[in-house]
Amino acid sequence: MNTDNILLIKKGDVITQRHISDQYMTFEPNASEPLECFLLVFKGDTQIQVNLKEEGATCLIQALYLIDKDHKANIDIKISHLGRDTKSSQIIKGIATDQSKVSFFGNIYIDNNAQKSDGYQNHRALLLSDDACVQAVPALEIYADDVKCSHGSATGPLDENALFYLLSRGISSKSAKKILLESFVSGMIPTEYNSIIQQWIEDHV
Amino acid sequence: MAFLEIKDLHVEVAGKEILKGCTLSIEEGEVHAIMGPNGSGKSTLANVIAGNPVYKVTKGSLLFRGQNMLEMSPDERARAGVFMAFQSPVELPGVGIAQFLKTALNEKLKSMGKPELDAVQFIKRLKTRAQALNISDAMLKRSVNEGFSGGEKKKMETFQMAFLEPDFCILDEMDAGLDIDALKTVSDGINVMREKTRSFLLITHFQRLLNYIEPDYIHIMIDGQIVHSGDKLLAKSLEEKGYDEYR
Numbered sequence: 001m002n003t004d005n006i007l008l009i010k011k012g013d014v015i016t017q018r019h020i021s022d023q024y025m026t027f028e029p030n031a032s033e034p035l036e037c038f039l040l041v042f043k044g045d046t047q048i049q050v051n052l053k054e055e056g057a058t059c060l061i062q063a064l065y066l067i068d069k070d071h072k073a074n075i076d077i078k079i080s081h082l083g084r085d086t087k088s089s090q091i092i093k094g095i096a097t098d099q100s101k102v103s104f105f106g107n108i109y110i111d112n113n114a115q116k117s118d119g120y121q122n123h124r125a126l127l128l129s130d131d132a133c134v135q136a137v138p139a140l141e142i143y144a145d146d147v148k149c150s151h152g153s154a155t156g157p158l159d160e161n162a163l164f165y166l167l168s169r170g171i172s173s174k175s176a177k178k179i180l181l182e183s184f185v186s187g188m189i190p191t192e193y194n195s196i197i198q199q200w201i202e203d204h205v
Numbered sequence: 206m207a208f209l210e211i212k213d214l215h216v217e218v219a220g221k222e223i224l225k226g227c228t229l230s231i232e233e234g235e236v237h238a239i240m241g242p243n244g245s246g247k248s249t250l251a252n253v254i255a256g257n258p259v260y261k262v263t264k265g266s267l268l269f270r271g272q273n274m275l276e277m278s279p280d281e282r283a284r285a286g287v288f289m290a291f292q293s294p295v296e297l298p299g300v301g302i303a304q305f306l307k308t309a310l311n312e313k314l315k316s317m318g319k320p321e322l323d324a325v326q327f328i329k330r331l332k333t334r335a336q337a338l339n340i341s342d343a344m345l346k347r348s349v350n351e352g353f354s355g356g357e358k359k360k361m362e363t364f365q366m367a368f369l370e371p372d373f374c375i376l377d378e379m380d381a382g383l384d385i386d387a388l389k390t391v392s393d394g395i396n397v398m399r400e401k402t403r404s405f406l407l408i409t410h411f412q413r414l415l416n417y418i419e420p421d422y423i424h425i426m427i428d429g430q431i432v433h434s435g436d437k438l439l440a441k442s443l444e445e446k447g448y449d450e451y452r
């Protein structure tokens with residue numbers, strides 16, 4: 001299976017794919033062309049810096065990491081709100097299994113010139129083995145007073161109650177885990193790439 | 206051989222003994238009700254039969270059609286014909302009702318060596334069972350239990366039971382939170398499933414449900430044991446006198 005990380009940039013209805021590995025990317029979207037990007041990470045370092053300079057500039061980042069074996073992944077996303085009325089939204093989800101180690105750093109910086117800005121970040125991770133480890137370090141640096149900014153993070157194993165519910169309907173443990181993992185990742189990456197994700201899940205339940 | 210045979214069952218949860226020697230036997234085609242005060246262990250018994258791993262059996266036996274259920278995983282028990290309608294069902298965001306029931310039914314059919322339903326047969330079965338319980342097409346398009354009201358969850362549990370056609374149905378507090386109309390719909394849904402080869406265990410602490418679904422036997426559970434059994438008239442006397450004389 002191809003385990004290169006994938007970065008997808010969406011402009012209107014057009015999605016372009018960039019293969020990436022261990023690299024630093026920086027984006028500076030303007031107000032007329034919001035940045036919408038999707039990231040699928042299997043290992044290694046990924047750094048994304050987004051500068052929202054122009055008034056009204058926005059970005060949406062959805063990142064999904066699927067990490068196995070003894071792989072390490074460092075995901076570092078920094079959003080700098082520099083202009084007024086800028087908006088960012090980051091949704092990060094991940095599944096870590098085996099002895100993998102994941103660090104997620106999510107930074108939202110709001111400059112004192114970036115009044116009326118709105119920064120949102122949510123991170124959720126599932127651990128499929130006791131030896132897998134996910135460390136999430138969110139950081140908010142806010143220097144303007146009239147802004148909205150929120151973040152949340154949750155890491156844990158599959159919900160036992162949900163799993164038991166599926167089993168109690170006669171669904172095998174493998175299928176039940178698959179159903180829960182697929183619902184967890186659904187909507188994270190454009191559907192054209194579903195098969196890669198489904199295959200990964202299939203191989204890890 | 207009894208249909209369901211529970212003998213001297215002791216069960217712990219979180220290190221605390223909840224069932225303290227529970228004995229119960231159910232024959233094919235019978236409807237049994239368990240009544241008892243809050244916290245007496247009724248849901249624990251239901252969960253143990255369904256195989257919830259949170260509840261640890263420390264002693265006793267649990268046979269279903271002669272099979273040792275304690276050696277079976279929850280999904281094996283379900284495929285063997287056991288169904289529990291949960292007192293508080295979980296919400297499964299992102300898991301569509303149709304996909305969920307299709308997987309459940311097909312895995313059961315596969316384990317019995319029967320062919321899976323094709324798409325047309327599946328939709329037909331889904332729609333007819335849903336209509337019988339006043340479940341709209343819009344509701345069928347939603348995720349399992351997500352954002353459902355208490356009453357809708359109970360209906361969805363009953364619907365799943367009607368769809369999967371299990372042989373042994375455990376209904377844990379099906380009447381809780383239902384208004385009279387919904388209680389009637391749910392009870393009708395359960396009553397039409399009564400058959401010579403299907404048995405029910407109704408758990409409730411109100412007599413109300415038993416006005417709609419008439420049990421053959423009523424058992425009183427107090428502090429992890431069945432302390433008294435009788436026929437359907439027992440419900441009426443409990444309603445009047447409460448559980449005190451059994452404590």
Ligand SMILES: Nc1ncnc2c1ncn2[C@@H]1O[C@H](COP(=O)(O)OP(=O)(O)O)[C@@H](O)[C@H]1O
Pocket residue numbers: 218219223241242243244245246247248249250259
């Ligand atoms: N998952 C659980 N974790 C901890 N305690 C539990 C759990 N389930 C039940 N109990 C305890 O077991 C006892 C019996 O509960 P339950 O079987 O739900 O009673 P009932 O259904 O008769 O109201 C209660 O004291 C309850 O707090």
Ligand SMILES: [Mg+2]
Pocket residue numbers: 247248249292377378
């Ligand atoms: Mg209960």
